[in-house]
Amino acid sequence: MQRQSDRPPLKVGILGATGTVGQRFITLLSVHPWFTIHALGASSRSIGKPYATAVNWKQVTHMPSAVKDMVVQECKPDAFAECSVVFSGLDADVAGEIESAFRAAELAVFSNAKNFRRDPHVPLVVPLVNPGHLSILEQQKALHSPPLKKGFIVTNANCSTTAHVIPLAALEKKFGPIDALMVTTMQAISGAGYPGVPSLDIIDNVVPYISGEEEKIEWETRKILGGISDVDPEQPVGDKALQQFDMHADTPLKISASCNRVPVTVGHMMNVSVQFSRRPPPSPQQVCEALSSYRPDAQLQGCPSAPLQTITVHEEPDRPQPRMDRAHQDGAGVSVGRVRQCPVFDIKFVVLADNVSIGAATSSIINAEYAILKGIVEG
Numbered sequence: 202m203q204r205q206s207d208r209p210p211l212k213v214g215i216l217g218a219t220g221t222v223g224q225r226f227i228t229l230l231s232v233h234p235w236f237t238i239h240a241l242g243a244s245s246r247s248i249g250k251p252y253a254t255a256v257n258w259k260q261v262t263h264m265p266s267a268v269k270d271m272v273v274q275e276c277k278p279d280a281f282a283e284c285s286v287v288f289s290g291l292d293a294d295v296a297g298e299i300e301s302a303f304r305a306a307e308l309a310v311f312s313n314a315k316n317f318r319r320d321p322h323v324p325l326v327v328p329l330v331n332p333g334h335l336s337i338l339e340q341q342k343a344l345h346s347p348p349l350k351k352g353f354i355v356t357n358a359n360c361s362t363t364a365h366v367i368p369l370a371a372l373e374k375k376f377g378p379i380d381a382l383m384v385t386t387m388q389a390i391s392g393a394g395y396p397g398v399p400s401l402d403i404i405d406n407v408v409p410y411i412s413g414e415e416e417k418i419e420w421e422t423r424k425i426l427g428g429i430s431d432v433d434p435e436q437p438v439g440d441k442a443l444q445q446f447d448m449h450a451d452t453p454l455k456i457s458a459s460c461n462r463v464p465v466t467v468g469h470m471m472n473v474s475v476q477f478s479r480r481p482p483p484s485p486q487q488v489c490e491a492l493s494s495y496r497p498d499a500q501l502q503g504c505p506s507a508p509l510q511t512i513t514v515h516e517e518p519d520r521p522q523p524r525m526d527r528a529h530q531d532g533a534g535v536s537v538g539r540v541r542q543c544p545v546f547d548i549k550f551v552v553l554a555d556n557v558s559i560g561a562a563t564s565s566i567i568n569a570e571y572a573i574l575k576g577i578v579e580g
């Protein structure tokens with residue numbers, strides 16, 4: 202289904218509009234073909250101020266003039282009531298309560314925060330991988346107390362999870378299940394928001410610990426790459442069986458993640474080694490072809506923010522690199538390189554993703570576009 206080009210733009214709101222992810226939302230949404238920014242929300246530090254005064258603008262592009270004079274609102278549903286979609290870049294300390302209130306007020310929330318990712322009725326969607334998981338939203342609305350007509354929460358993944366799960370999905374699509382996976386991250390400072398990691402901790406240094414990150418990568422990857430199955434046909438929700446995320450249970454996926462903070466401003470890079478179920482495993486050449494030719498449904502359906510090339514495969518031995526490759530396609534795709542045989546598992550490679558774009562804001566936006574194309578959000 203396509204959205205007609207003569208339809209009026211849909212009003213959207215941004216929660217956490219002054220933060221690192223919020224600013225990227227503003228940059229992307231200010232030129233979006235379907236959306237117009239209608240309301241901005243942030244903390245009491247910013248409420249009541251014109252956006253240009255409230256924000257500490259850190260984007261490499263100029264602040265869009267359309268938002269400069271918009272007054273920052275309290276994160277309460279009233280000011281966002283006219284929004285067809287509400288994007289959230291809220292700090293996780295407050296996202297749970299605020300996003301719940303917006304859902305209860307019949308608003309469609311697309312969140313970057315971690316709070317609801319493990320909720321059994323909330324889809325955890327990397328749009329270039331598993332937008333089909335949006336089908337659980339009917340159940341989420343039906344089981345809400347009271348049941349909802351339009352209000353729901355969709356989350357996108359941790360930024361490192363997003364980076365590796367895209368090539369992993371391409372490989373599983375072509376070669377079948379992955380059994381085991383080792384991943385070591387080199388994560389940019391901007392992943393920690395602003396001001397993030399103190400300069401004296403990160404300049405001339407690597408910090409081999411990011412709180413909670415390894416557990417998130419290991420758990421979220423299974424939810425995203427897994428499917429949805431019926432729990433109990435005897436206990437229907439409406440006219441359908443109760444459903445659950447199967448967490449890749451048919452072919453259990455062992456994952457070991459190690460996370461490091463490195464002195465890079467933007468762009469999470471990860472070394473990944475995978476072992477396939479199938480024997481013999483694919484060759485590096487076959488893996489490169491599978492990655493380059495991967496076309497996710499979000500692209501095929503015509504989501505305007507989906508990258509034309511989802512996975513860019515580099516042949517140069519020293520690419521991708523954050524400074525050189527993170528801006529490719531506005532950070533909407535991922536870059537892979539050094540695809541080669543792994544002496545312990547089967548194949549190893551490096552992947553790079555812009556943690557603030559496809560790792561956060563761009564993913565939320567593509568999720569909303571997909572929901573509109575599928576009629577989940579009225580568009």
Ligand SMILES: NC(=O)C1=CN([C@@H]2O[C@H](COP(=O)(O)OP(=O)(O)OC[C@H]3O[C@@H](n4cnc5c(N)ncnc54)[C@H](OP(=O)(O)O)[C@@H]3O)[C@@H](O)[C@H]2O)C=CC1
Nearest residue numbers: 217219220221222243244247290292293313314392394395
């Ligand atoms: N940075 C990244 O690469 C990624 C971040 N995320 C997630 O996205 C979310 C945002 O991250 P990021 O932009 O980096 O964080 P920032 O710290 O840069 O921004 C946080 C935002 O939340 C707002 N906020 C804080 N407290 C409150 C409150 N009490 N009420 C209302 N608003 C509040 C801030 O407003 P104010 O300016 O007024 O204080 C600000 O707009 C987080 O949940 C994070 O985990 C996910 C993937 C990647």
Ligand SMILES: N[C@@H](CC(=O)OP(=O)(O)O)C(=O)O
Nearest residue numbers: 313314315359360388392393
């Ligand atoms: N923790 C990530 C960014 C982030 O905020 O992740 P999450 O949304 O999973 O809490 C990083 O530091 O790079």
